[in-house]
Amino acid sequence: MNKKIIAGGVIVVAIAAAGLFWLTGKNDGDKNVLTLHGNVDIRQVSLAFEDNGRISSLAVEEGDRVRAGQLLATLDTRALKIQEQQAQAQLDAQTQTVREQQAGARPEELVQAKAQLLSAQAQLQKANEDVSRIQHISANTAGKGVSRQELDMARSNLRIAQASVTERQANLALMQKGVRSEQRVASAAQVRATQAQLALLQYHLSQAELRSPVDAVVRARLQEPGDMTGPQKAVYTLALSKPKWVRVWLNESDLGRVKSGMAARVVTDSFPNKPVSGKVGFISSVAEFTPKSVQTEELRTNLVYEVRIVVDDPNDVLRMGQPATVTLNTQTEKASDVGQ
Template sequence: MGRGVSGATVVMSRNKFIIYIGILGLLIAAGYGVWSTLEVGGELVLSGVVEADDIHVGSKIGGRVLKVAAKEGQGVKAGDILVLLEPYELNASLAESRASLKQAEAKLAELVAGYRKEEIDQAKADWLAGKVQHENAERFRRRMGDLIERELISHQDYDDAKAKAEEAEQRMKSAKERHDLLLAGTRHEEVSQARASVEMARARVEILKTQLDETVIRAPVDAVVEVLDLEPGDLVGAGKPVATLLRTNDLWVRAYLPEKRLGYVQPGLKVKIRVDSFPQKNFSGTVRRVNRQAEFTPRNVQTTEERVLQVFQTEVVIEDPDRLLRPGMNADVFIPKTSS
């Protein structure tokens, strides 16, 4: 009789074990594996994983790799060099553009300063010489005019004298205008054009300097090099990422909040975090974001039971001044149920 009771007990125990296994399987299928939710005392516990933001770095111009200055897994500081690209062609273009800029600046300075004294003196001498020639030609014309009135010369002789006087007068006026122009200085239009040439040359230099800076690929923040697969001589495309960094000074936990617990959590909420690697240490955290779109729902929900499976991705920023945490660690986020 006792053996019969013992057999029944064994059968019942086996049935319970099978039921437990079935329930566990359903929980895992519903997403309660790495991403789980428990209630411990007066706290809601969300399980998740520590993550870090990826940063993809590259060059705007691209080029041929000269040197790889970092390696995968290496910690880097903001400003540290990761990759150097060949700068030779850009250096040559920059030197040429700087020479063109100096030439344009010299021309502008010459125009702003005005013409040289030697040029002005020569123009004045030409004007005075033209003035004397005009006066002589005019006196000769008047004398020829007296003679033609007395009919001592032909009209052709007078016309020749008159034409020479007019030519001398025109030369004198042209010389005077040139002298006045040089004395007054450069025209405004010439100076404006020269200034524009200088600005264009200067802009070209700045563009090349910026492009030259792009041959040095640096870490924008403190981070860990996750992906950097380059060798000297490799070609890098313009705007293409050459390395992926993990921003280790901005770690956060990705967890999933059940719909029925949505009222307990909102951005800005202060929470407590624990990780398996440091089970006795509490880390402070702040809820950064709760997705507005539910996940793990493959179709429109039709029943109350299905609504239970809806979850909302939640991001919690971790305070880790001692740099103890690493991306990939399992973490639990403790949320007071009184936070609503």
């Protein structure tokens, strides 16, 4: 019984040692070579429409390569186009009003207003003469030559003629001065408001097209034509072609051997004879517990440091989450830093 317990304990210790050896690296007999194991990591972009609407078309499938600016999806824009036409017609009408106010009255309109004033002045002169004539007759005949009614009618016509002349003079003055400055300012403000409304509608129309922001590979197609979508619902998930890195974990005892900018060699099980070059791009300044992928309790209590190996993958052989083996030659350190 004791032998079984001892044997079981030896196996557990061996498994724990093997896990720690896998996690923190090995040197394959060369003290200057540090071997680490991890997984490929790639940045992703979730693409969604800015506005709510119904998806009209989707142009790419999962696995397709897309270029920056490529059209990926569109929304139904029939209602927006009708609103755009309405705003454009309103803007045309308001712009024409402003032009008329700036141009003022036409020469023909001024000639007409002057002629109407002359006509009113002639009517006033006639009314004056009629009143003078009737008053003269009334005075010479002791009020018997004309009736009181005729005299009142003549005086009434005179007042009407005077008012008509005043009206025509004011109308001519208004036409010569043009509209009030406050009215011009108000009309110009209406034009600007309609222009802003039209620009907003045109912006919404442009946002009804979903385009790729970068060169990438379509990782997931999450919706289909006819679906209702919005800003909170991603349509596509894109995996960026660059940058790529391998995330590995470094034991504290090896922390002093690894520097930013150090050259690295990355291989995968799929292409063991085709290594990919890389550099140490990031070394965490904070220790953390061993990742959950290591299941033994002994290893989960170890503190390790995250290291990112930025790789140059022109042939695009590395895939997200793919296991990879990283080899570092600690004898040939390079002090140059690389960005992430």
